[in-house]
Amino acid sequence: MIGIMGAMPEEVNNLLDQLKDVKSTTIGMRTYYEGVLFAKPAVIVFSRWGKVAAATTVSTLLLKFKVTELIFTGVAGAINHTLKVGDVVISDKLFQHDMDARPLMAQYEIPLLNKLFFETEQEKQEEAKAAAERFLKNIKKTISSEDLEEFRIKSPRVIIGNIASGDRFIASNTDKNIIEEGLPNIACVEMEGAAVAQVCYEFGIPFTIIRTISDAADTQSDMDFTKFIASIASNYSEGIIRELFEHENA
Ligand code: ADE
Numbered sequence: 001m002i003g004i005m006g007a008m009p010e011e012v013n014n015l016l017d018q019l020k021d022v023k024s025t026t027i028g029m030r031t032y033y034e035g036v037l038f039a040k041p042a043v044i045v046f047s048r049w050g051k052v053a054a055a056t057t058v059s060t061l062l063l064k065f066k067v068t069e070l071i072f073t074g075v076a077g078a079i080n081h082t083l084k085v086g087d088v089v090i091s092d093k094l095f096q097h098d099m100d101a102r103p104l105m106a107q108y109e110i111p112l113l114n115k116l117f118f119e120t121e122q123e124k125q126e127e128a129k130a131a132a133e134r135f136l137k138n139i140k141k142t143i144s145s146e147d148l149e150e151f152r153i154k155s156p157r158v159i160i161g162n163i164a165s166g167d168r169f170i171a172s173n174t175d176k177n178i179i180e181e182g183l184p185n186i187a188c189v190e191m192e193g194a195a196v197a198q199v200c201y202e203f204g205i206p207f208t209i210i211r212t213i214s215d216a217a218d219t220q221s222d223m224d225f226t227k228f229i230a231s232i233a234s235n236y237s238e239g240i241i242r243e244l245f246e247h248e249n250a
Pocket of ligand 1: 075076077078169170171190191214215217221225
């Protein structure tokens with residue numbers, strides 16, 4: 001069983017529309033939808049925002065639904081200046097940018113795990129990248145030309161990159177710079193990925209974090225994020241997961 005998570009309803013709504021033979025269960029203020037997604041058994045859930053919300057949702061997916069793999073799909077703010085709205089980042093290393101137990105430990109070190117980051121399995125990275133590339137190649141089939149124009153999405157691309165997660169919406173150059181200066185080569189920032197990665201690491205199951213850039217993590221980010229989430233985030237989630245699952249079935 002594969003677990004699919006998004007932090008907002010808008011990130012998973014289209015996927016829920018595609019789920020067949022659905023059974024829903026509510027536990028701890030989350031509703032888990034089990035069923036068949038593009039011919040694969042899956043359970044889909046909207047986790048709510050932040051590291052705690054994400055971690056508790058992953059634990060439930062593992063313990064109650066016995067998932068053996070986890071995919072997170074959602075949006076992120078760009079830290080890498082070459083990334084544009086509509087580009088996709090597939091996780092490589094995931095850092096918790098707000099973890100800081102100095103002077104007891106190094107900045108960012110995850111207590112007792114002796115780790116600064118969690119790594120996505122290379123095979124998972126490559127499969128997700130190929131799926132996102134197939135989706136973007138045909139993006140005009142799923143997203144209207146008006147929407148593509150509005151968000152200035154011209155030739156969107158996919159990269160495999162490092163992700164910084166923390167309980168903070170990044171909306172200023174000052175905060176962006178702090179992340180950039182402290183951590184190596186960060187592609188984008190969001191609020192759940194590294195928490196999901198930590199729980200999956202601790203339980204020994206593979207994970208992939210797939211993030212579409214919704215904003216530049218600057219003073220415009222709240223507006224850009226809200227518009228992106230409202231209109232096209234769900235098309236990206238559905239399109240990429242469809243490509244991933246249907247390709248594996250082929
Ligand atoms: N998710 C999407 N945009 C974000 C931002 N600017 N900061 C944190 N999480 C985000």
